[in-house]
Amino acid sequence: MPPLNRCLPALRRIRLANATFERSIARQTPRLPALPAYALLPQRRWQHAATASASQETSNEDEAGQPTPSKQIKYTSDSYPDLKRDSRFKQLDEADVKHFKEILGSSGSLIDGVTQDAQDDLEGYNADWMRKYRGQARLVLKPTTKEQVSGIMKYCNEKMIAVNPQGGNTGLVGGSVPVFDEVVINLGKMNKIRSFDEVSGVLVADAGVILEEADSYLAERGYIFPLDLGAKGTCQLGGNVATNAGGLRFLRYGSLHGNVLGVEAVLPDGRIFNDLFTLPKNNTGFDLKQLFIGAEGTIGIITGISVHCPQRSPAVNVAYFGLDSYEKTQQAFREAKKKLGEILSAFEMMDGAAQKLYAKANGAKLPLEGEYPFYCLVETSGSNGEHDEAKLNDFLEHVMGEEIVADGVVAQDETQVQSLWACREGISESSQHFGGVYKYDLSIPLPELYDLVPATRQRMEDEGLLDAEDDAKPVMDVVGYGHMGDQNLHLNVVMRRYDKKVEAALEPWVYEWVRERQGSISAEHGLGLAKRNYVGYSRDEEMIKLMRQIKQLYDPNGIMNPYKYVSGG
Amino acid sequence: MSKLRILVPVKRVIDYAVKPRVNKAQTAVEKNNVKHSMNPFDELSIEEAVRLREAKKPVEDILAFSAGPAKCQDTLRTAMAMGCDRALHVVEEKQELEPLGVAKLLQKVVEDEKRNLVILGKQSIDDDANQTGQMLAGLLNWPQATQASKVEIDESDNVTVTREVDGGVETLRAKLPMIITTDLRLNEPRYASLPNIMKAKKKPLEKKSLKDYGLDVENRLKTVKVQEPPPRQGGGKVEDVDGMIAKLKELGAL
Ligand SMILES: Cc1cc2nc3c(=O)[nH]c(=O)nc-3n(C[C@H](O)[C@H](O)[C@H](O)COP(=O)(O)OP(=O)(O)OC[C@H]3O[C@@H](n4cnc5c(N)ncnc54)[C@H](O)[C@@H]3O)c2cc1C
Numbered sequence: 001m002p003p004l005n006r007c008l009p010a011l012r013r014i015r016l017a018n019a020t021f022e023r024s025i026a027r028q029t030p031r032l033p034a035l036p037a038y039a040l041l042p043q044r045r046w047q048h049a050a051t052a053s054a055s056q057e058t059s060n061e062d063e064a065g066q067p068t069p070s071k072q073i074k075y076t077s078d079s080y081p082d083l084k085r086d087s088r089f090k091q092l093d094e095a096d097v098k099h100f101k102e103i104l105g106s107s108g109s110l111i112d113g114v115t116q117d118a119q120d121d122l123e124g125y126n127a128d129w130m131r132k133y134r135g136q137a138r139l140v141l142k143p144t145t146k147e148q149v150s151g152i153m154k155y156c157n158e159k160m161i162a163v164n165p166q167g168g169n170t171g172l173v174g175g176s177v178p179v180f181d182e183v184v185i186n187l188g189k190m191n192k193i194r195s196f197d198e199v200s201g202v203l204v205a206d207a208g209v210i211l212e213e214a215d216s217y218l219a220e221r222g223y224i225f226p227l228d229l230g231a232k233g234t235c236q237l238g239g240n241v242a243t244n245a246g247g248l249r250f251l252r253y254g255s256l257h258g259n260v261l262g263v264e265a266v267l268p269d270g271r272i273f274n275d276l277f278t279l280p281k282n283n284t285g286f287d288l289k290q291l292f293i294g295a296e297g298t299i300g301i302i303t304g305i306s307v308h309c310p311q312r313s314p315a316v317n318v319a320y321f322g323l324d325s326y327e328k329t330q331q332a333f334r335e336a337k338k339k340l341g342e343i344l345s346a347f348e349m350m351d352g353a354a355q356k357l358y359a360k361a362n363g364a365k366l367p368l369e370g371e372y373p374f375y376c377l378v379e380t381s382g383s384n385g386e387h388d389e390a391k392l393n394d395f396l397e398h399v400m401g402e403e404i405v406a407d408g409v410v411a412q413d414e415t416q417v418q419s420l421w422a423c424r425e426g427i428s429e430s431s432q433h434f435g436g437v438y439k440y441d442l443s444i445p446l447p448e449l450y451d452l453v454p455a456t457r458q459r460m461e462d463e464g465l466l467d468a469e470d471d472a473k474p475v476m477d478v479v480g481y482g483h484m485g486d487q488n489l490h491l492n493v494v495m496r497r498y499d500k501k502v503e504a505a506l507e508p509w510v511y512e513w514v515r516e517r518q519g520s521i522s523a524e525h526g527l528g529l530a531k532r533n534y535v536g537y538s539r540d541e542e543m544i545k546l547m548r549q550i551k552q553l554y555d556p557n558g559i560m561n562p563y564k565y566v567s568g569g
Numbered sequence: 570m571s572k573l574r575i576l577v578p579v580k581r582v583i584d585y586a587v588k589p590r591v592n593k594a595q596t597a598v599e600k601n602n603v604k605h606s607m608n609p610f611d612e613l614s615i616e617e618a619v620r621l622r623e624a625k626k627p628v629e630d631i632l633a634f635s636a637g638p639a640k641c642q643d644t645l646r647t648a649m650a651m652g653c654d655r656a657l658h659v660v661e662e663k664q665e666l667e668p669l670g671v672a673k674l675l676q677k678v679v680e681d682e683k684r685n686l687v688i689l690g691k692q693s694i695d696d697d698a699n700q701t702g703q704m705l706a707g708l709l710n711w712p713q714a715t716q717a718s719k720v721e722i723d724e725s726d727n728v729t730v731t732r733e734v735d736g737g738v739e740t741l742r743a744k745l746p747m748i749i750t751t752d753l754r755l756n757e758p759r760y761a762s763l764p765n766i767m768k769a770k771k772k773p774l775e776k777k778s779l780k781d782y783g784l785d786v787e788n789r790l791k792t793v794k795v796q797e798p799p800p801r802q803g804g805g806k807v808e809d810v811d812g813m814i815a816k817l818k819e820l821g822a823l
Pocket of ligand 1: 169240248
């Protein structure tokens with residue numbers, strides 16, 4: 001028993017945590033450590049996202065995305081029969097394994113499924129987080145130094161052995177696991193923090209350091225990692241940089257393209273790309289490191305990074321509003337920027353349907369008494385609680401006085417901060433609670449951002465696929481929410497069961513809709529295998545050609561993460 | 570039925586979600602630059618008082634009370650945003666009052682303000698004393714029902730309080746005036762809504778000092794030493810499955 005005095009909030013928490021935990025358990029892969037237990041407690045706001053985004057993208061191209069934990073995941077090659085193994089790539093033999101063992105010596109390690117049976121041990125490296133993709137790698141290498149990585153790559157390049165760089169394996173687009181028998185190069189053993197400068201806030205670390213460990217290390221020193229996301233307990237800095245992850249702090253601290261000051265990587269032929277710069281400014285020619293940020297492991301293996309980390313904010317406030325229209329939501333965002341300025345750290349939007357869905361799936365009570373078509377969550381973080389509160393009050397009085405928001409609440413303590421965040425972060429999870437979900441993670445200009453949601457609902461109705469009550473229809477609801485501050489919409493089509501007709505009605509219709517508005521069909525999660533065929537909806541031919549030329553330049557043999565990224569049709 | 574004139578004392582404490590740290594001198598818990606909020610049990614008291622009004626009981630007014638530094642006014646504003654009608658702040662910057670001191674103050678307030686129902690948290694999560702309500706009942710010589718999980722008041726001023734005890738529930742009944750202390754399952758406190766936060770700014774908040782009450786609230790307890798509990802033994806890390814099996818064997822678990 002915890003001391004009685006802490007029971008009240010603890011009780012609420014345990015209830016939440018149990019629900020979260022049970023739900024997440026159902027979807028863990030057999031071996032993947034998934035998230036550490038503490039990441040599942042609603043103690044911090046991200047842990048909801050942790051389970052929430054679990055099924056992100058469990059969508060589009062096949063029914064195999066259905067969360068059926070007991071069932072074996074289909075091999076990717078079976079789900080996508082169009083994909084053919086590139087016959088130029090060498091099949092591994094005993095001599096290769098022997099050579100890799102020599103490179104790794106006693107410090108590194110490997111899982112050898114070539115000369116022996118290691119099926120069980122390999123499973124966690126072959127299956128992805130969503131249990132949607134499954135490769136057939138027979139060898140996993142875990143180097144401990146960049147020299148080892150270099151030796152591995154040099155050999156692979158000479159022998160035409162295809163490889164798959166892997167971090168925490170939490171990617172959501174099938175990029176982190178092999179498609180066929182590519183060798184997995186897992187960075188998990190390169191996990192040292194190399195240095196931290198307490199004056200400049202620059203952190204230099206191995207690529208395999210886990211995001212949460214980096215953040216805790218920084219927290220002890222009064223700093224914060226400029227990126228935060230649901231998978232923080234498992235994903236690695238190298239993987240974050242390789243996917244140019246966005247996450248919850250994007251509005252405040254911006255993209256990794258700005259925060260990452262240096263990259264150290266091993267190129268496909270074994271050469272070392274050494275640009276581990278630690279100063280903010282460096283205008284000496286092309287900024288080549290930028291190519292590695294978001295390259296998803298297609299042009300080199302990141303082995304180290306340097307990042308500029310901001311000061312951690314001691315004062316955090318959260319407010320939650322009900323609004324009468326999307327127009328008002330935009331106004332509230334404008335006012336938040338005006339009145340809250342530099343302390344605004346998140347502005348999230350949820351539609352009424354998304355909040356009802358959250359309440360229904362979790363048996364939760366929503367914070368406001370009345371019902372509204374739109375809700376938003378505003379977070380401030382600053383250095384001085386009193387100053388922040390004064391600003392926040394000014395903002396609140398203004399938006400209430402001008403009737404921009406219809407109603408709202410402000411968290412009075414930490415429990416309330418967490419419960420309010422749960423209303424936002426629990427949606428993704430809830431959206432697949434009733435059988436399944438088709439998910440889209442899109443960038444759309446703010447004025448039109450929400451239009452896609454009613455348009456999608458209309459389309460589902462017109463096709464006779466949607467009904468809120470009638471179980472005969474596959475679609476239960478269409479909900480919209482997202483990082484409004486980043487013009488990033490999450491469109492979720494809530495399913496009673498997966499249905500190819502729905503998929504056919506959605507794709508490529510959604511992508512066309514986004515293209516017409518000059519948006520992006522993948523705002524945060526990247527391309528991987530899932531979106532490789534749709535790049536053309538967000539980039540023109542010339543751009544794609546240039547991207548392929550870069551790929552060709554860095555990786556002429558095409559051994560790095562083949563079949564993915566910009567390789568599609 | 571008599572008009573209900575309710576008093577709800579609230580205390581500003583370190584937010585329950587914050588891990589308290591002992592100061593260097595080991596004399597107290599570090600309070601500077603630490604997030605403070607209303608004692609969670611006091612939120613239950615306010616909620617219960619407000620629900621009595623919403624249940625159309627004849628509530629004349631709900632007075633929130635707090636003794637302590639100027640910052641307590643934030644807590645009182647929150648109390649008013651949750652539904653209290655007005656607030657009384659006894660400003661005391663230095664001395665940290667003990668339960669008996671607070672009970673004596675409350676006795677005066679009850680008398681001055683002609684209260685007939687006091688709803689307190691059963692304890693505050695900083696000192697865990699669980700004494701103030703009981704002492705106040707003793708000083709006033711009123712009936713008390715502690716750790717309430719349900720409160721009902723009928724037409725003839727009978728207050729029926731259900732409390733959870735080991736192995737079941739106990740039901741107490743007494744006539745007003747009365748002292749009630751709240752327990753976890755009594756209710757679920759509401760959020761302070763924006764319009765109510767705005768309204769709360771205009772509700773009356775009266776300030777007084779200990780001198781105004783002419784009371785002896787001298788502390789009687791001396792804190793000898795404050796210590797953190799022994800740190801949890803950290804777990805070990807194993808490299809791989811073989812390492813884990815070896816470790817389990819070593820520990821005799823396999
Ligand atoms: C619960 C959850 C929440 C998430 N929330 C967000 C979110 O809010 N915002 C967001 O943007 N994303 C989010 N994601 C997806 C995000 O892309 C990943 O979680 C993370 O950034 C990937 O890190 P990782 O170490 O797991 O990489 P992996 O999944 O292992 O790999 C991802 C890709 O990067 C490549 N890669 C990995 N390491 C390296 C390296 N060292 N060098 C070169 N290439 C490498 C892989 O080949 C692969 O293509 C979420 C995922 C989950 C599971």
